[in-house]
Amino acid sequence: MAGLKIEDIESGRALPERSVEGDSCECRVVHVDAVRKVRASMPAEPAMDAMAELFKSFGDGTRLHILYALTKERMCVCDIAALVNMSQSAVSHQLRVLRGARLVKYEKEGKSVYYSLDDDHVKKIFEIGLAHVKHTR
Amino acid sequence: MAGLKIEDIESGRALPERSVEGDSCECRVVHVDAVRKVRASMPAEPAMDAMAELFKSFGDGTRLHILYALTKERMCVCDIAALVNMSQSAVSHQLRVLRGARLVKYEKEGKSVYYSLDDDHVKKIFEIGLAHVKHTR
DNA sequence: TAAATATATGAGCATTTGTTCATATATTTA
DNA sequence: TAAATATATGAACAAATGCTCATATATTTA
Numbered sequence: 001m002a003g004l005k006i007e008d009i010e011s012g013r014a015l016p017e018r019s020v021e022g023d024s025c026e027c028r029v030v031h032v033d034a035v036r037k038v039r040a041s042m043p044a045e046p047a048m049d050a051m052a053e054l055f056k057s058f059g060d061g062t063r064l065h066i067l068y069a070l071t072k073e074r075m076c077v078c079d080i081a082a083l084v085n086m087s088q089s090a091v092s093h094q095l096r097v098l099r100g101a102r103l104v105k106y107e108k109e110g111k112s113v114y115y116s117l118d119d120d121h122v123k124k125i126f127e128i129g130l131a132h133v134k135h136t137r
Numbered sequence: 138m139a140g141l142k143i144e145d146i147e148s149g150r151a152l153p154e155r156s157v158e159g160d161s162c163e164c165r166v167v168h169v170d171a172v173r174k175v176r177a178s179m180p181a182e183p184a185m186d187a188m189a190e191l192f193k194s195f196g197d198g199t200r201l202h203i204l205y206a207l208t209k210e211r212m213c214v215c216d217i218a219a220l221v222n223m224s225q226s227a228v229s230h231q232l233r234v235l236r237g238a239r240l241v242k243y244e245k246e247g248k249s250v251y252y253s254l255d256d257d258h259v260k261k262i263f264e265i266g267l268a269h270v271k272h273t274r
Numbered sequence: 275t276a277a278a279t280a281t282a283t284g285a286g287c288a289t290t291t292g293t294t295c296a297t298a299t300a301t302t303t304a
Numbered sequence: 305t306a307a308a309t310a311t312a313t314g315a316a317c318a319a320a321t322g323c324t325c326a327t328a329t330a331t332t333t334a
Binding site for chain 1: 164165166167168171172174175176178179180184185186187188189190191192193194195196197198201202205206209210212213214215216218219220225239249256257258261262263265266267268269270271272273
């Protein structure tokens with residue numbers, strides 16, 4: 001359990017500077033004002049959830065390669081599998097994740113299914129990510 | 138196993154349009170040219186790894202909250218734990234992850250340890266993430 | 275120096291994740 | 305219609321993840 005619930009702070013049950021929660025041996029909130037300030041500007045929970053899901057999509061090597069590829073070319077599953085050197089099945093599973101995240105869309109053409117980006121932000125996210133890694137090392 | 142290794146394509150072992158890998162029942166590469174083109178512009182593997190690690194840091198709710206908080210305020214562990222309503226231990230563990238990703242830095246002050254951002258890109262990544270979720274829904 | 279406090283960390287554990295394997299579905303082609 | 309092909313998907317499983325609990329470390333304070 002956390003040292004002190006935010007609700008306690010907001011409701012005033014937490015005293016400024018030294019607020020103790022029960023007899024737990026956990027730490028006390030030192031800067032209630034700072035916590036309150038941050039909390040005031042924190043995006044709502046659904047937005048945070050959506051953001052976490054978005055970044056999670058970029059947080060796996062296979063998906064990252066797929067997303068990058070689709071910033072350059074519309075590709076069928078088969079092409080993608082060859083590109084990332086991974087089984088068709090693995091790629092299909094990951095494409096499902098990306099579809100779920102609304103990052104890619106697809107069009108059937110004969111036996112093939114062509115995937116492309118469904119989100120303008122993907123390219124921009126890549127740019128920043130690249131700038132980051134180039135800057136960092 | 139993948140349908141066709143990229144090396145096979147690059148080396149010319151893969152024929153344009155209909156290249157079969159052994160007698161596997163996996164799909165064939167349809168667009169060798171597209172695969173080659175994408176591959177040519179794909180960031181090097183270390184960069185991709187670093188990017189995946191970067192985005193992974195943003196891909197968890199607790200860490201996302203922590204990172205956002207630190208874009209607004211320098212905070213001690215105790216403050217953060219109260220803010221995200223999570224145990225001091227859980228927060229400490231996640232801070233270690235963020236330290237490992239070089240996203241945060243810390244300064245000891247007495248018994249407390251104050252964390253702050255160690256990366257200029259964090260704010261920008263947040264902005265894009267927010268723009269994304271606002272646009273998407 | 276002893277007690278209190280803030281933070282860090284290892285072990286354990288349940289959950290999630292990413293892959294493979296087998297197989298289903300859909301479409302084209304013979 | 306039957307065979308071939310492209311993709312999708314469920315089950316199984318190993319690895320990674322995120323938390324809790326107990327405890328260690330470091331610092332301050334009594």
